[in-house]
Amino acid sequence: MIRVLLADDEAMIRAGVRAILTTDPGIEVVAEAGDGHEAVELARLHRPDVALLDIRMPRLDGLAAADALRRTLPDTAVVMLTTFSEDDYIARALGGGVGGFLLKSGDPRELIAGVRAVAAGGAALSPTVARRVIDTLGGERLTRAAAARARLAALTGREREVVSLLAAGCSNQEIAARMYVVEGTVKAHVSAVLGRLGLRNRVQLAILAHEAGLVGDVHGHEPAYGQAQAHGQGPGQGQAQARGYGHGHGPDGA
Numbered sequence: 087m088i089r090v091l092l093a094d095d096e097a098m099i100r101a102g103v104r105a106i107l108t109t110d111p112g113i114e115v116v117a118e119a120g121d122g123h124e125a126v127e128l129a130r131l132h133r134p135d136v137a138l139l140d141i142r143m144p145r146l147d148g149l150a151a152a153d154a155l156r157r158t159l160p161d162t163a164v165v166m167l168t169t170f171s172e173d174d175y176i177a178r179a180l181g182g183g184v185g186g187f188l189l190k191s192g193d194p195r196e197l198i199a200g201v202r203a204v205a206a207g208g209a210a211l212s213p214t215v216a217r218r219v220i221d222t223l224g225g226e227r228l229t230r231a232a233a234a235r236a237r238l239a240a241l242t243g244r245e246r247e248v249v250s251l252l253a254a255g256c257s258n259q260e261i262a263a264r265m266y267v268v269e270g271t272v273k274a275h276v277s278a279v280l281g282r283l284g285l286r287n288r289v290q291l292a293i294l295a296h297e298a299g300l301v302g303d304v305h306g307h308e309p310a311y312g313q314a315q316a317h318g319q320g321p322g323q324g325q326a327q328a329r330g331y332g333h334g335h336g337p338d339g340a
Contacts, residue, residue, distance in 0.1 A: 087113070088205045090116065099167075113201060117131070129155055133162065136204055137162050138165050152184055165210055168190070234294050238283075238298050238300055
């Protein structure tokens with residue numbers, strides 16, 4: 087049984103969503119809240135599998151409630167109920183790890199499928215909302231981290247390894263030694279990545295890698311997303327400049 091908490095400040099919306107969910111015998115609405123603060127309190131009490139949160143609510147909005155739930159109840163998946171007038175909220179939430187977005191006016195089958203998807207560890211994004219995000223929000227209105235990760239996703243595994251070590255402050259020679267290749271191969275990789283991503287120099291590439299959290303560990307561990315943030319540093323907080331990535335290096339990565 088999937089246990090769901092439902093939060094919306096409009097009683098009629100809550101009644102409609104509850105009616106849809108209860109048509110599925112595998113879903114149970116265990117609590118209802120009229121604002122974000124009440125949603126957090128009830129979630130702590132009932133520990134639902136899924137929390138369906140309206141974005142705009144009094145006392146505490148859905149995004150703040152979602153953030154509180156992720157910190158205190160990480161096993162509770164969060165899905166935002168949204169409308170077309172809330173693009174800014176969607177952009178903010180995309181960078182915050184929300185498990186999905188569903189339209190209040192969407193197909194009831196999408197609601198049930200979305201709840202089941204996030205309860206199973208997946209994501210739920212209404213096709214209509216997905217098109218809205220792609221067509222309307224654009225890269226600059228997404229979080230910088232999400233935009234950076236999307237850009238770096240086009241790289242090969244070998245290229246990502248080079249970028250991660252470059253972001254950690256390694257020189258071409260040091261990268262070559264760690265990857266067991268000649269220095270010319272590293273330069274070729276850097277040059278290819280700069281050209282593909284439309285960047286001018288290593289400084290821009292290093293900053294992009296930090297924004298994405300793709301930073302290699304020079305002590306021997308595999309590079310992984312999120313290491314910059316894990317060490318308490320925000321994306322691109324002058325780290326590239328402090329480590330000297332741009333000291334005379336041109337687009338060829340030399």
